[in-house]
Amino acid sequence: MxxxxxxxxxxxxxxxxxxxxxxxxxxxxxxxxxxxxxxxxxxxxxxxxxxxxxxxxxxxxxxxxxxxxxxxxxxxxxxxxxxxxxxxxxxxxxxxxxxxxxxxxxxPAPAYPVDNAVQGVRLFPCATRLAEQPLLAGLKHLNRLEQVLARGEWQDPAYAEGLMCDSSGRVIEAVFSNLFLVRDGVLLTADLSRCGVAGVMRAELLQRASEAGIAVQVRDITHAELLAADEVFLCNSLYGIWPVRELQGRDWSVGPLTRKLQALIRSLLDS
Amino acid sequence: MxxxxxxxxxxxxxxxxxxxxxxxxxxxxxxxxxxxxxxxxxxxxxxxxxxxxxxxxxxxxxxxxxxxxxxxxxxxxxxxxxxxxxxxxxxxxxxxxxxxxxxxxxxPAPAYPVDNAVQGVRLFPCATRLAEQPLLAGLKHLNRLEQVLARGEWQDPAYAEGLMCDSSGRVIEAVFSNLFLVRDGVLLTADLSRCGVAGVMRAELLQRASEAGIAVQVRDITHAELLAADEVFLCNSLYGIWPVRELQGRDWSVGPLTRKLQALIRSLLDS
CATH class of the missing domain: 3.30.470.10 (Aminotransferase class 4, branched-chain amino acid transferase, N-terminal domain)
Known part of the structure; x- marks a missing residue:
């Protein structure tokens, strides 16, 4: 190596x-x-x-x-x-x-199933909450026991990722991804000023969506808003975008804005 | 080494x-x-x-x-x-x-001033708060950025330690010590079920005090209670007990219960 x-x-x-x-x-x-x-x-x-x-x-x-x-x-x-x-x-x-x-x-690049980006993934609802620490929020620092505990909550490969909320129950991110949702044509992602990692793909998506004329909002997101969303997807800099197709019995089909954003970042992922 | x-x-x-x-x-x-x-x-x-x-x-x-x-x-x-x-x-x-x-x-054993245990120490009021994470509370784990940030808040050697509160403002501990206070003859230390490190000297003191017939309480402590305390001291397994003589303009003299507890653990520290 x-x-x-x-x-x-x-x-x-x-x-x-x-x-x-x-x-x-x-x-x-x-x-x-x-x-x-x-x-x-x-x-x-x-x-x-x-x-x-x-x-x-x-x-x-x-x-x-x-x-x-x-x-x-x-x-x-x-x-x-x-x-x-x-x-x-x-x-x-x-x-x-x-x-x-x-x-x-x-x-080597991680060998994620190709279907993750095409059909979407199931999201495991992690019980591990993210503690609120504004001094460290957003950073990709080396204190990552919360992620280790959260990732340890499931073994079933049917779940590609796990949802993490903060200690107040707000929707923040996934274990190794950021999370977006779409509601009435608006692209939403969590405010990361109390906890969470501000991913580079999240930043890239916010900019590209904005430049493409898509309305974007960065703010607190409740669990009810997540379940009521029209589209949900995850992102990180290695795999790009994975649509979310199931969480806690709620099913989604892959939506048009998710597909549009996948197309917008295709050049970053193609070899 | x-x-x-x-x-x-x-x-x-x-x-x-x-x-x-x-x-x-x-x-x-x-x-x-x-x-x-x-x-x-x-x-x-x-x-x-x-x-x-x-x-x-x-x-x-x-x-x-x-x-x-x-x-x-x-x-x-x-x-x-x-x-x-x-x-x-x-x-x-x-x-x-x-x-x-x-x-x-x-x-080698750390070379703390002998006066710390005799005259007591001044406590720096750290602005860094401890995030509340019950899954990790009490453990001496390797995620210690909060302590690094808190200890980085002061350079003045007049302060031997720094007070840390949780994000709700409760008094929890010091950067590398646990904290006790005495009020009306009762020995009090913070509940560490949300954050903080459960020190071995803290556990030893709780047991020895109890065996010596001293009333002990482990519960949430407000900042006002700390400032109103009759006696305040710090402890850890390396230095034993340091009385606190000053915090934020509030002065304490070394109290009788603090001296009694120092005597109770003397055998653990003497060479």
């Missing part, structure tokens, strides 16, 4: 790293095609927001060059980038002299 | 470890004196609770033997144990075949 630590081929890191000790860092998962990372600017923008909020000082232009070099070597697949605050001794205080660490892992 | 990975001297681990990827694991920080870990049974009890909730299958008796051997080699200081779910490929799903990993780090 292709893997680099701080720009050099390596498969291990120090057990003193604060990424291990506290989940003190961030990650990005990039689709790589023909040696190039897709949606790179959006991934870097989200990473930069995370670095600022966690106060990790990392040279983003050097990182960008590293990501391009790694993607060139990987060719096709998924590049996972982990950035940590670096090494530290015992204690939560941010070390003055910490050198942020970059870890890059290359993997 | 003394360090073991899976029972053998090592200072590195695989970048595929889920402890790094997701903070998918737990830790314990044990005081080691004369080659023996103190409060070992309590540390193992909390760890076991965490392993069950995270569904990590680890042989605790083998781990206990390893902790004893490591402490014997360390002699004096602090043994930090990290247990992770082990290695996994990309994705939140718990791998069927994952082998949990044990990491042990030896450090």
């Amino acid at each position: 292709l893997s680099w630590v701080d720009g050099r081929p390596a498969g291990q890191l120090s057990i003193l790293d604060r990424g291990l000790a506290y989940g003190d860092g961030l990650f990005e998962t990039l689709s790589v095609r023909h040696g190039k990372p897709r949606l790179l600017a959006r991934h870097l923008t989200r990473l930069q927001e995370g670095l600022q909020r966690l106060r990790i000082a990392l040279d983003l232009s050097a990182l960008e060059a590293e990501l391009l070099a790694f993607s060139g070597e990987l060719g096709e697949g998924v590049a996972k980038l982990i950035v940590t605050r670096g090494e530290g001794l015992r204690g939560y205080a941010m070390p003055d002299a910490a050198q942020p660490r970059r870890i890059l892992l290359g993997n | 003394l360090s073991w990975v899976d029972g053998r001297p090592a200072g590195q681990l695989s970048i595929l470890d889920r402890g790094l990827a997701y903070g998918d694991g737990l830790f314990e920080t044990l005081s080691v004196r004369h080659g023996k870990p103190r409060l070992l049974a309590r540390h193992l009890t909390r760890l076991q609770e965490g392993l069950q909730r995270l569904r990590i299958a680890l042989d605790l008796s083998a781990l206990e033997a390893e902790l004893l051997a490591f402490s014997g080699e360390l002699g004096e200081g602090v043994a930090k144990l990290i247990v992770t779910r082990g290695e996994g490929l990309r994705g939140y799903a718990m791998p069927d075949a994952a082998q949990p990993r044990r990491i042990l780090l030896g450090n």
Whole structure:
């Protein structure tokens, strides 16, 4: 497996790293095609927001060059980038002299069933709720036990993803995807200012839909609104868009706006 | 520095470890004196609770033997144990075949000012709130970004610790300590069923106080109750008890119940 630590081929890191000790860092998962990372600017923008909020000082232009070099070597697949605050001794205080660490892992593209994008997927209703933490909301940080617990709730492969609500019951996202719904021709996705991960495909879709003249709203969504929606779909940067065809006994057929958005991002996914 | 990975001297681990990827694991920080870990049974009890909730299958008796051997080699200081779910490929799903990993780090005992336990400490009022997540509350898991952010709020060494409230404003704990207060002769500490770390010294104090005939209550505590308290103190398994002498302009002198509890746990701290 292709893997680099701080720009050099390596498969291990120090057990003193604060990424291990506290989940003190961030990650990005990039689709790589023909040696190039897709949606790179959006991934870097989200990473930069995370670095600022966690106060990790990392040279983003050097990182960008590293990501391009790694993607060139990987060719096709998924590049996972982990950035940590670096090494530290015992204690939560941010070390003055910490050198942020970059870890890059290359993997083949995940082998999702083609039908997921065509026929749609069933959504498992996760009991695990997302805690509300505005200081970390939106970031793709390394504290991901909620997702581990939620994904552990089902084994049945009939469910491709799981719905996650926040502790107040609002609809937020899926375990490794963002969620959109369509109601009366308006495209809706959850406000992520209290919890959730602000996906790069979500951002891309919001922009492309807007440019295509589709009305978009980012706001709180109730569970009742989700079940009453005309169309529901999931997205992430690796698989694009999966229509949702069933949740808790409610069935949907794949709707016209979902198909239109799939067409709008086709160029990002085709090889 | 003394360090073991899976029972053998090592200072590195695989970048595929889920402890790094997701903070998918737990830790314990044990005081080691004369080659023996103190409060070992309590540390193992909390760890076991965490392993069950995270569904990590680890042989605790083998781990206990390893902790004893490591402490014997360390002699004096602090043994930090990290247990992770082990290695996994990309994705939140718990791998069927994952082998949990044990990491042990030896450090000298932290050099806290002696005055902290004698004169008491000043408490910084952290703005970072603890999110409410009952599924993880009480555990010493590896998702600790809230503590990193809270500890990053102050640099002034005049503050030895920082107060943390939950997102509803209830008083919960300090960044690396539990908090107690005394009101009308009753010893009070926060209910940790929504957030917070259930410290082993907190558990030990609750038991010893109860056995000494002191009335104890574990329940929600408001900020107003904290400021109105007769005595306030912090505790953890490394330093024992620090009286709190100041928070937000409110001053306390060290009270009789605090001194009595310090005496009750003296044997756990003396070398």
